[in-house]
Amino acid sequence: MPYSPSFMSAVAGVPFLLRVGLALIACTRRLIMESVSEDGILRVLTCPPPNILPPDGDTFIAVVLSVKLKDDDVRKQRIKLKAQVKRQTQLPRPSGSISLPRI
Numbered sequence: 001m002p003y004s005p006s007f008m009s010a011v012a013g014v015p016f017l018l019r020v021g022l023a024l025i026a027c028t029r030r031l032i033m034e035s036v037s038e039d040g041i042l043r044v045l046t047c048p049p050p051n052i053l054p055p056d057g058d059t060f061i062a063v064v065l066s067v068k069l070k071d072d073d074v075r076k077q078r079i080k081l082k083a084q085v086k087r088q089t090q091l092p093r094p095s096g097s098i099s100l101p102r103i
């Protein structure tokens with residue numbers, strides 16, 4: 001089944017992947033809220049029970065595409081993350097010597 005160009009552009013890139021993550025969180029919200037540990041949450045997100053997700057891929061894609069996410073918000077976050085990474089990589093690194101406290 002060929003997909004239209006508008007559909008293909010809607011499922012490409014970082015905004016789509018963020019929508020997938022948000023849709024997965026929305027589908028597993030109850031289990032996440034009931035989890036008592038970080039490991040439990042990660043288990044739910046990495047391997048959600050099949051009965052929690054929509055029955056087929058097309059239905060899940062419909063859920064993903066219904067997630068409200070502004071491309072401008074993604075762009076702003078990307079700019080902030082790039083600046084943060086740049087600051088972190090420009091921090092002076094220790095030269096290998098150990099600084100001992102003065103007595």
